Amino acid sequence: MRGMGAVFQLPDDRSIALERGDLTRVDADAIVNAANSQLARGGGVCGAIHAAGGPSIAEECRAWVAEHGAVPTGGAAITTGGRLPARFVVHAVGPVWHGGSSREPDLLANAYRSSIEIADGQGLCSIAFPSISTGIFGYPVSLAAPVALEAARGALAAAQNVREVRFVLFDQATHDAYEAALESLSVE
Ligand code: AR6
Numbered sequence: 069m070r071g072m073g074a075v076f077q078l079p080d081d082r083s084i085a086l087e088r089g090d091l092t093r094v095d096a097d098a099i100v101n102a103a104n105s106q107l108a109r110g111g112g113v114c115g116a117i118h119a120a121g122g123p124s125i126a127e128e129c130r131a132w133v134a135e136h137g138a139v140p141t142g143g144a145a146i147t148t149g150g151r152l153p154a155r156f157v158v159h160a161v162g163p164v165w166h167g168g169s170s171r172e173p174d175l176l177a178n179a180y181r182s183s184i185e186i187a188d189g190q191g192l193c194s195i196a197f198p199s200i201s202t203g204i205f206g207y208p209v210s211l212a213a214p215v216a217l218e219a220a221r222g223a224l225a226a227a228q229n230v231r232e233v234r235f236v237l238f239d240q241a242t243h244d245a246y247e248a249a250l251e252s253l254s255v256e
Contacts, residue, residue, distance in 0.1 A: 073243075074250050076217075082224050084217065084233045086250060088243045091236045092120035095153040097192035098146070099236075100183050102200045103159035105138040107145060112203040113238070117157060121150035125157060132159075142178030144186050156190065158183045162201030165208070176201055176212060177219035184223035187230055194232040199242050209242050213249035221253060 073087035091099050091113055101117050104110055107129035109118045118125055128147035139145050144160040160183045163175035179200050187195045199216065201207035220233050237243040 074247050076221070076250055076253055078221065078225055080231075082227075082231050082233075084220055084224065084235070084250070084253075086235050086237065086243065086246050088238070088240065089236045090116070090238065091196060091198050092116050092152060094196045094234065094236050096194040096196040096232070096234060097154065098156040098158050098187045098190075098195045099149070099152065099154040100144075100195065100197045100200070101157050101159045102198050102203065102205070103139070103145075103161050105141065105161050107133050107139060107159050110204065113198045117152070121152040121157065124148065124150040129159065142175040142182060144179065144182035146186050146190065154196070156187070156192065158186055158195065160200055162205055163207065165201065165206035168211070172201075172207060173211075173215045176207065176215050180216055180219035181223045184220065184227055184230055184233070188227040191229050193229060194234070195230055196234040196236050199235070199237055199246070202242065209245040210248075213242075213245040214252065217246065217249050217253050 076084040102113050132145045139161045141161050160179040162179045163172045202209040202212045
């Protein structure tokens, strides 16, 4: 067991765990970056990941976009983790909050699903997320948390390889919002 955060158990030894912390220090197979469509280095958790992981991540991001084009909102791309403890970084593009009637919940759910699917396709077992879109992109965390957890639960249940999803939340208010949302998550 790790830490004292809340854990949601799914069948087949799959779990979703919440913890407070710094994602750049997490040793999951993959950590997820809250990225933009151009995979350009920005602020927030993205800036922290590039700073901690070193320049190879930005180089791989440039190569990825040159080959595949921009990542659509709700999509994800993968690079290695450079100097990070995590082996891979999944760069997920969440929606910018425009008030809630521009398909933001769908797009946010897609960003979580795409991330788990891309990690699963690489044969990875564990993946750790930040709270995508709730910083610079302005998505209210009380609305984002249930969408994030429900999307993660669905994708985890469908995965072949991924067994462990962690949410590594930077501040107490974000952690509290996810904890409240986790209590409403039910096994179906
Ligand atoms: N570990 C975990 N969470 C963190 C960390 C960290 N080290 N640092 C910040 N957070 P944001 P977004 C939290 O703004 O809203 C960038 O410029 C933060 O407190 O990083 O999806 C990108 O390049 C918040 O709860 O991502 C994009 O252009 C959460 O991570 C854009 O910002 C997400 O905040 C993406 O904006």
